[in-house]
Amino acid sequence: METAESADRYLQELLLDPDPVMAAVLERSDAAHLPQIAVSPLQGAFLSILARSVKAGRILEIGALGGYSTVWLARALPENGVVVSLEIDPKAAQTVRANAAASGVADKVRVLEGPAAETLADMTERGEAPFDFVFIDADKTGYPAYLDFAVALARKGALIVADNVVRKGEIANSNSSDAMVVAVRTYLEKARAHPRLQTSVIQTVGVKGHDGFAISLVG
Ligand SMILES: C[S@@+](CC[C@H](N)C(=O)[O-])C[C@H]1O[C@@H](n2cnc3c(N)ncnc32)[C@H](O)[C@@H]1O
Numbered sequence: 001m002e003t004a005e006s007a008d009r010y011l012q013e014l015l016l017d018p019d020p021v022m023a024a025v026l027e028r029s030d031a032a033h034l035p036q037i038a039v040s041p042l043q044g045a046f047l048s049i050l051a052r053s054v055k056a057g058r059i060l061e062i063g064a065l066g067g068y069s070t071v072w073l074a075r076a077l078p079e080n081g082v083v084v085s086l087e088i089d090p091k092a093a094q095t096v097r098a099n100a101a102a103s104g105v106a107d108k109v110r111v112l113e114g115p116a117a118e119t120l121a122d123m124t125e126r127g128e129a130p131f132d133f134v135f136i137d138a139d140k141t142g143y144p145a146y147l148d149f150a151v152a153l154a155r156k157g158a159l160i161v162a163d164n165v166v167r168k169g170e171i172a173n174s175n176s177s178d179a180m181v182v183a184v185r186t187y188l189e190k191a192r193a194h195p196r197l198q199t200s201v202i203q204t205v206g207v208k209g210h211d212g213f214a215i216s217l218v219g
Helices: 004-015 020-031 041-053 068-075 090-102 116-126 140-153 167-172 179-193
Strands: 058-062 082-087 109-113 131-136 154-163 197-204 211-218
Touching: 004 041, 020 068, 020 090, 041 068, 041 131, 041 154, 041 211, 058 068, 058 140, 068 082, 068 090, 068 109, 068 131, 082 090, 082 116, 090 109, 116 140, 131 140, 140 154, 140 179, 167 179, 167 211, 179 197, 179 211
Parallel strands: 058 082, 058 131, 082 109, 131 154
Antiparallel strands: 154 211, 197 211
């Protein structure tokens, strides 16, 4: 019987060109012993399409790991575009820089090392120029705070995308004691109540299991 995973593999082969550059990004992340929790190739392409659809020139990424999604997003940028990528783990941040350089997008990737909440507070205080696209993919318990920063740092018409918001369906469990589920539920409730946001969630299945992306349009 075909499965969500085999469908994912078929769709990847059908829709995406073989991509030795992105494969090498994953190899470098593996060599650095980073966990294999990057977005899938189809999800990377999905993020790229979303970023291009809002003509993103400035992208904020919260949670970079080895830079797989970072490189996908950097490739979606026009010349002079930038991805500002926040990462707490110095080894991961170093891998992002190496991957950006090896992928030919070093000039488009700025990695800011440290706890994202602190970096975002600094950026907000400094009056950072607005972002067109925000990808939230770091510690789930930080998501509610990241949403506030993302809205504050986004331009009107920007998209805010958050990964892993379905959590094998546990998101529907209002009694969950899992701190990540509770935090993601709070994120979605905040997004729903925010007067500037229109939000939906697309559940995802495939090589990354059952999860989902929240997508908010900033009005
Ligand atoms: C799921 S991985 C990111 C995957 C990456 N976006 C991709 O798809 O290629 C989550 C990353 O968030 C980072 N992270 C966790 N807590 C963080 C924090 N408080 N501030 C910044 N980064 C954090 C982790 O070190 C990890 O590299």
